[in-house]
Amino acid sequence: MSNPHEYAAAQADRFREQLKTLIRIPSVSTLPERQAETRQAAEWLADDLKQAGFETVEVLPTAGHPVVYAEWLGAGSAAPTVLVYGHYDVQPAVREDGWDSDPFEPVERDGFLYARGSSDDKGQMFAQVKAAEALLQTSQPRVNLKFLIEGEEEIGSPHLGAFVKANRERLMADVCVISDTGMRTSEQPVIAYSTRGLMYLEVEVTGPKQDLHSGGYGGIVHNPAQALAEIVAQLHDADGSIAVPGFYDEVLPLSQHERDELKKSAMPDSFWQEATGVPAFWGEADYALHERIGGRPTLEINGMVSGFYGAGSKTVLPAKALAKMSCRLVANQQPRVIFEKVKAHILNLAPPTIRVEVRLLAEGDPALMDIQSPVMQAAIRAYEQGWGRRPVFERGGGTLPILADFQRELNGLPIILMGFGLNSDGAHGPNERFSLEMFHKGIDTAIYFLEAVGG
């Protein structure tokens, strides 16, 4: 048998049973009592990669759970190299959370496989593994393959950045593929080609040296909660844009081509209305809703606290007030630069009647892939062949710091988010599931992609 697609079709039942075996290993990375099982999943996966035909397979230590690394470089140094990233760890799950069946005993029902990790990310990652196997078992691939499967994605990948930095020569590739995202429907494939960056800070306003009696002191002290509100209210202009001077200076504008492409994937306003339930939308009027989410930066208040907020009334004049806020950033904004601009603006707004501190809490770079690049064209062809339909493009609103980690360490390589999940899979929740149709279409599409990159 020389055709990888025929191989994948013939092996479909075995692939499915193998996935169930992997799912049965409860590799919950956040639970110390699951450390042995998490390692067991890594070793099971390493064995499977060896049997799939990889030349070198290693379970490499990190300061936390190990990384599974496999490579096949038989295409030669002149051929392109594909780096596949995924993760073998999963979120916690217990039956009592609302599962209809044991979360670690996969059940097939109505075309879905129900289990923790079935979609996120064992199922999606395993589709890439099986695509590589199909290629390696049936042909002499014209691409080199590198697989990096980590065990700490569900706890924020605390050691992945250091691992990539320490192994940059070895991981160097021409394109990175990640199957760890969802599509809205199984019919229309979508490629997310950007993620937003993040800059998270907190603002603390202090006034009196301790909480005061509002009767005894009200009228002579600038109330810190009021002062914080006055600052927060000056972070946006009336048109919904961000009032921080220079905030938009580095923003790479949406091109007309992108806007045209994005329109093809745009959900109708009724979708967003249903999802949010807001009485009316808000934001930059010059941009469509989907453009505001993926293509524009934001400044969001994530939380505020001051004084008394329990039931009933307490006549306190609070000593301080705190706000958590964060910016979602787009290319080419840099979190540190934005932090300094927001901080300067806030300090500039602060009146002499209070004291203000601004502290940076977290940061992550935005990522943007060129939708007209050759590898993106390869991905488009792969979806057309695997799905029978041309994919549409979207910009993701969230932040995947690993994308920026990979790009920073690996010469800015392009990354294809080749998600085979569905948004309705219920990742992280009870009754997580994975469409078996998506699993098998995903294997096919991944094979087509590797073939297309090979030329």
Add this chain to the structure above:
Amino acid sequence: MSNPHEYAAAQADRFREQLKTLIRIPSVSTLPERQAETRQAAEWLADDLKQAGFETVEVLPTAGHPVVYAEWLGAGSAAPTVLVYGHYDVQPAVREDGWDSDPFEPVERDGFLYARGSSDDKGQMFAQVKAAEALLQTSQPRVNLKFLIEGEEEIGSPHLGAFVKANRERLMADVCVISDTGMRTSEQPVIAYSTRGLMYLEVEVTGPKQDLHSGGYGGIVHNPAQALAEIVAQLHDADGSIAVPGFYDEVLPLSQHERDELKKSAMPDSFWQEATGVPAFWGEADYALHERIGGRPTLEINGMVSGFYGAGSKTVLPAKALAKMSCRLVANQQPRVIFEKVKAHILNLAPPTIRVEVRLLAEGDPALMDIQSPVMQAAIRAYEQGWGRRPVFERGGGTLPILADFQRELNGLPIILMGFGLNSDGAHGPNERFSLEMFHKGIDTAIYFLEAVGG
């Protein structure tokens, strides 16, 4: 012996020992396990009032702890009647709170009596009882006397309003005297002739139907925390005045005479600086600090809460935001009228992108006594005689709803806050104390006042 002052001097030691006996009864109104002792204090006091010479003494039931009521109407219906209000219940206290001695075993040290309730209010209230005794035992008083001593002041007087309403004919008087406040120094007597009212509300802003992921939805939804801040920021003008239309309409302005009198009791800015520790004062520039506190209304943010405010970062777009806020009111502002104005302003500020609810939580009327009235002149004379010094006047910043209750039910009778405590007595805290000099000067001053009212 026909002179009440000589009587009081001769009985000083007995008065003091009687006060200690009353203090030893732990009448902690908030503790169910002290219900018997609370009642015991009421009965002890009733016995003492009988022995003092009152014609009628009753321990009257309420829905909570009983009221002690005593009257002597021997001056005849043409003579003026003085109603004395006080309370026999106390705050909780245990040695472990930081007391140097048993809180319910009074100890004399350096001219002070240390014990729970020594100042608030057993000591101050008992000075009035002993003044009445001195008058009744030595003369035919030219004033009728009514004493109303409640047992629930420390839990907010939940049943006093109903009691006063139900007994309004019986309680009718020409002036009410309350000894339950403090002076700054023992040398300079101060009469607080007003208290501020209170209107307490909460504002809830809701946006999306549940907390959203700030990456998935940030940019199209009006953030409720931001929207709340935008509303709060529009409640004051830049000059520190309140921006609610019509807010000041009913405010009775400070007269020049009052401003002159208040200047005599005003503490220097350094006092307020020390007490608050703020980097700079804030508020209505046209009014001195003490005028802003006592003579002007405020709108204070008592608390705010929204979204995530713990350690670290969580990229939530919160579904709602809540602010607690309250106005301190001055004569002739009415809490309900002010609530409607503030509510209307807030709803008017609310944009169509969010929903806002405004809820009234508490209210209390302001009280203002005429410092030029005949009874106030009697109080001034009494202090001059008892203290050897003319009292100064101040406006209190806090709220005493019972004042408005008395005035509303009892034909707007004038109320004299004849406090014999010191601000440094530590009421409600550990090592509460009462100056024995203030106790005896207080008895004398109370006698002079009853004599002055009698003409």
